[in-house]
Amino acid sequence: MVSLAFDQVSARYAKRAVLDDIHTPTFFGGQIVALLGPNAAGKSTLFRRVLGLVDGEGEVRLEGATAERPIAYMPQETRVDAVLTVYESVLLARMQGRRLKVSPADLEAVDRAIDELGIQALTERDIGDLSGGQRQLVSAAQALVQSPDVLLLDEPTSALDLHRQIALLTVLRRLAAERGMLIVVALHDLGHALRFTDQAMVLADGTLKACGPTQAVVTPELLRDIYRVEGRIERCSRGHPLLVVDGAL
Amino acid sequence: MSKTALETPAPGRVFYRSLVARRQLILAALFAALCLSVCVDLALGPARFGLDEVLAALVSPGSVSDQLRVIVWDIRMPVALMAVVVGASLSIAGAQMQTILSNPLASPFTLGISAGAGFGAALALAFGVAILPGSVAYMVPINAFLVAMLTAFAIHLLSLKRGVTIETIVLLGIAMVFIFNSLMALIQFFASQQALSAVVFWTMGSLTKATWPKLWITLSVLAVSIPLLARHGWALTAMRLGDAKAESMGVNPRRLRLEVLIVVSLLASISVAFVGTIGFIGLVGPHIARMLLGEDQRFFLPGSALCGALILSVGSILSKMLIPGTVIPIGIITSLVGIPFFLFLVLNQRKSAW
Numbered sequence: 001m002v003s004l005a006f007d008q009v010s011a012r013y014a015k016r017a018v019l020d021d022i023h024t025p026t027f028f029g030g031q032i033v034a035l036l037g038p039n040a041a042g043k044s045t046l047f048r049r050v051l052g053l054v055d056g057e058g059e060v061r062l063e064g065a066t067a068e069r070p071i072a073y074m075p076q077e078t079r080v081d082a083v084l085t086v087y088e089s090v091l092l093a094r095m096q097g098r099r100l101k102v103s104p105a106d107l108e109a110v111d112r113a114i115d116e117l118g119i120q121a122l123t124e125r126d127i128g129d130l131s132g133g134q135r136q137l138v139s140a141a142q143a144l145v146q147s148p149d150v151l152l153l154d155e156p157t158s159a160l161d162l163h164r165q166i167a168l169l170t171v172l173r174r175l176a177a178e179r180g181m182l183i184v185v186a187l188h189d190l191g192h193a194l195r196f197t198d199q200a201m202v203l204a205d206g207t208l209k210a211c212g213p214t215q216a217v218v219t220p221e222l223l224r225d226i227y228r229v230e231g232r233i234e235r236c237s238r239g240h241p242l243l244v245v246d247g248a249l
Numbered sequence: 250m251s252k253t254a255l256e257t258p259a260p261g262r263v264f265y266r267s268l269v270a271r272r273q274l275i276l277a278a279l280f281a282a283l284c285l286s287v288c289v290d291l292a293l294g295p296a297r298f299g300l301d302e303v304l305a306a307l308v309s310p311g312s313v314s315d316q317l318r319v320i321v322w323d324i325r326m327p328v329a330l331m332a333v334v335v336g337a338s339l340s341i342a343g344a345q346m347q348t349i350l351s352n353p354l355a356s357p358f359t360l361g362i363s364a365g366a367g368f369g370a371a372l373a374l375a376f377g378v379a380i381l382p383g384s385v386a387y388m389v390p391i392n393a394f395l396v397a398m399l400t401a402f403a404i405h406l407l408s409l410k411r412g413v414t415i416e417t418i419v420l421l422g423i424a425m426v427f428i429f430n431s432l433m434a435l436i437q438f439f440a441s442q443q444a445l446s447a448v449v450f451w452t453m454g455s456l457t458k459a460t461w462p463k464l465w466i467t468l469s470v471l472a473v474s475i476p477l478l479a480r481h482g483w484a485l486t487a488m489r490l491g492d493a494k495a496e497s498m499g500v501n502p503r504r505l506r507l508e509v510l511i512v513v514s515l516l517a518s519i520s521v522a523f524v525g526t527i528g529f530i531g532l533v534g535p536h537i538a539r540m541l542l543g544e545d546q547r548f549f550l551p552g553s554a555l556c557g558a559l560i561l562s563v564g565s566i567l568s569k570m571l572i573p574g575t576v577i578p579i580g581i582i583t584s585l586v587g588i589p590f591f592l593f594l595v596l597n598q599r600k601s602a603w
Contacts, residue, residue, distance in 0.1 A: 053496055073497040081351075082489035083544045085268070087261050089490065092545070095483045096498040100547055107262045114261050123261040143497070 002029040002064045002149040002182050004050075006208075009058035011042070011049040018045045019056065019206045027199060029064070029149065029180040032172060034193040034214055036186075037203035038227060043186045046203065047073055047152045050184075065149040069097065072148035076155050076186075078135040080127050086138050087123040090114060093142035113145035116171055132159035140168065144175070151175075153185040157192065165189075169196040190218050191243045194233075202226060215241055224249065272548045275541050279555040283333065286562040290329040293569045296320050323461075331459035332565040332579070333558040334467045335520040336530055338474075340557020342517040343531025344538065344549060345478060348485050349506045350415045356531035357517035360404060360418075361425025362397045363528065366521035367452050368429045368436075369396030374447045375440035389451070390463075390522035397521060400425055401514030405507060454525035454580025456565055463523045470519045474512050475550070481505060482546040489544050527580045529587035530557050560587065 005026040011019035019042045027033050035043050048054045051073055062070060084092070091110045095102065114120055117137050122130065127138060136159045143151055153172075157165040173196055176183050187193050193200055193214055200214040204226050210217045215233075223231040223245070231245040292303040298317060306313045306321040343356035357363050369392035372378040379388045380395050404425065408418045433452075437445055478485070484505055487495040492502045517531065534557030535549075542552040564582040571577055 051497070069499055075493040075497050077491065077493050080490050080494070082486075083539050084486070084489070085264075085543070087265050087268075088543065088545050091265070092483060092486050092490075093498050096487060096500065098483070100479065100482050107265060110265075111261045120260065124264050139494075142494075146498075 001180060002062070002066075002070070003027065004063075004150055004182055004184075005061045007059045007061055009046075009049060009056060009060055011045050011054045011056035013045075013054065017206065018042050018054070019049060019203075022046065022058070022203075022208045024201060024208065024211050026061075027182055027184070029182045030176050031182055031199055032176050032197040033182070033184045034187050034197035034200040035184055035203065036190065036193060036200055036217075036226075037209075041203040042206040043203055044076060044154055045206075047075075047154055047184075047186070050150075050152060062150065067147055067149050069146060070149040071152060072143040072146040072150070073152040074139050074143040074154060074156055076158070078132070078139045078159075080135065082127060084127055085123065086119065086125050086127055086130070087114070089127050089138060090141045090145050094145045096146075109145050109147065113141040116144060116175070117141045118167065133161060133164060136160060137164065137168070149181065151181055151183045153183065155186050155188065157187070157189070165192065172196070190223075190227075194218055194241045194243060218243070272542050272552075276548065276551055276555065279541075279552065279559060283555060283559045283562060286559060286566065287329050287333060290332065290562055290565050290569075291321060291325050293566060294320065294325055295574060327459040327461050327464050328456045329562065329565065331456050331464050331467065331524065332561040334464065334471055335456070335524050335527065336534070336558040336561030336564075337554035338467065338471050338516045338520040338557075339527065339530040340534030340538070340553045340560075341471075341474065341478070341550065342513040342520075343557075344535035344553035345485065345509050345513045346531070347535055348488055348544075348546075349509050350418055351489065351491070352415065352419050353536070354532070355419055355422070356535075357513075357521065358526075358528040358531055359426065360422030361400050361429060362514060362517045363521050363526045364426045364429035364433075365400030366393035366397035366518060367526050368432050369393040370451050370522070370525070371433055371436045371440075371448045372396075374451060375436050375444040393522035394518045397518035398514055400429075401510060401518070405510055450578065451525045452580075453578035454527035454583070455576075455578045456524055456568075457576055459524070467519055467523055470515055474516050475554070477512050478509065479546070479550060481509070482550065485509070486544060486546045486549075525578075525580060527561070527583055529583050530561055533583075533587045534560055 003026050006022045006024040009019065009022040010017060035046065037043055045054055049056055050060050051071060087110065090113055091102065094106050094109055114123060117140055119137050119141060122134055130138065136156060140156050157168055160168060169192055172183050175181050197214045199212065200217040201208060202210040202217060202222060209226055210222060218233065220232055223229050228249045229245050230247050230249055231243060234242045234244050236242045292298065292300045302317060303321055306317050310318050310322060339357060346355035346360060347353055370389045373388040373392040379385060380392050404418060404421050407413065407421050437448060440448060484500045487498050487500050488502060488505065495502050535553045538549055538552035538556045542548040561583065564579050564586060567586065568577045568579050568582045
């Protein structure tokens with residue numbers, strides 16, 4: 001089973017330190033880890049550090065990976081003006097590092113990713129003509145089609161309507177369970193984090209403020225200290241934890 | 250997002266296969282048009298031979314008169330093929346510059362590589378200055394090539410500076426064009442009357458000086474460049490999704506940009522060095538290919554090559570036909586024909602290609 005742990009990981013751009021001493025327990029395949037924190041906390045940098053795109057001390061320990069390229073990453077920015085159909089843009093993500101010839105297995109993988117995300121209706125469209133939400137789903141498909149062991153998603157729901165937010169997170173839950181994939185997802189919606197993720201890491205100002213089971217991490221104290229809002233975690237009539245925000249501090 | 254979608258036939262795959270088939274057809278049609286154009290190009294010239302005679306000279310050179318054979322094989326053939334090779338080279342160079350810089354205006358012409366070559370050539374033509382000592386026979390093309398490569402190198406060095414974005418690179422190129430244009434004006438001011446006309450003629454671009462050796466050199470560079478670029482096909486296509494996306498797919502944008510810039514500078518410099526400044530091929534060729542074939546490099550790369558080759562080959566025909574008995578410099582033709590055609594395509598396209 002794939003596992004990922006951060007061992008005193010730091011990151012810097014040139015001389016500016018962005019992440020400092022990130023230390024976590026080991027996360028395992030099948031889990032969804034929420035990466036939480038306010039704007040500019042260092043969430044995207046953490047992803048880039050995992051991918052080796054940013055320098056820094058410490059070690060990102062990835063073990064038990066079986067895929068050729070074990071980590072797939074969906075960046076936040078999805079704006080694009082290339083003259084490519086959606087289908088081609090997903091195929092492209094699949095084919096990186098491979099030969100020019102496309103095999104039937106590759107096409108199958110592309111169709112599967114497109115089906116998983118429910119964007120069959122978009123396959124023939126030009127990616128430049130899509131809405132922000134549609135681009136986000138295509139971007140998620142591009143990450144998924146690489147059949148990774150670890151999937152890193154940077155705010156994948158930020159441009160989606162409520163239905164698609166829930167649908168995407170439900171698909172992620174199922175993929176983690178079915179394929180034993182480890183999914184790390186940066187989220188701003190703490191309600192979604194409570195409902196859909198197992199573990200949570202909270203970043204603020206480049207340091208790790210809390211880490212552990214999501215329900216233990218997302219507390220009124222966290223809301224107050226990190227997010228600067230007054231709030232409560234209540235139980236709904238079905239017993240699920242529910243986030244109630246009373247106001248900004 | 251249903252699980253059952255897996256059991257139903259996949260329409261995406263079907264669509265993709267028809268897309269590929271359509272593109273292969275377009276590439277084949279472009280190739281056929283190019284062959285036809287080369288034949289017509291060979292049949293035209295001051296010495297009047299029929300198409301049948303020219304075809305006979307092509308198929309069995311031994312069976313025709315010496316005069317016909319020499320005219321077709323030694324005079325017209327290098328020119329006709331040079332048009333194809335230079336057209337393909339400039340168009341590929343433009344296509345990949347547009348790809349790595351994500352800018353529709355990037356081309357050997359707009360990045361100052363052609364202007365640099367023009368300056369190098371003018372140095373040789375006006376003052377007999379050979380940048381590389383001892384290269385008197387090929388002084389003009391070698392000068393042109395060296396200055397063009399230096400220009401590309403300078404642009405690359407400047408682009409490495411902190412805070413230089415890909416948009417700035419294009420501006421740097423335009424600055425290069427202005428610098429070389431001023432230097433060129435200076436040379437023209439001091440040059441003798443005879444040298445002046447040579448410089449002006451060179452900057453107009455002409456295929457008439459093509460010879461077999463020049464053709465072979467240009468062709469070898471093209472033949473080496475195509476596989477080098479094709480090897481990065483998927484990565485280059487990914488570059489059009491932006492650096493962040495390309496990086497997320499495992500591409501190293503900076504390294505790829507450098508590698509491709511070297512290859513395309515070589516392609517553009519060698520072409521311009523032998524035939525002079527031929528503008529708009531590197532701009533129009535890739536744009537037409539993009540509209541016909543999209544930006545998947547498996548089709549965009551050969552498509553750009555074929556479009557560029559076809560445009561220059563047709564240009565070569567027109568340069569002989571427009572004023573009977575006079576071969577108009579090809580650079581003038583490509584600008585005259587290229588710009589309206591380009592405008593027509595831009596104004597009539599359904600989809601947005603930039």
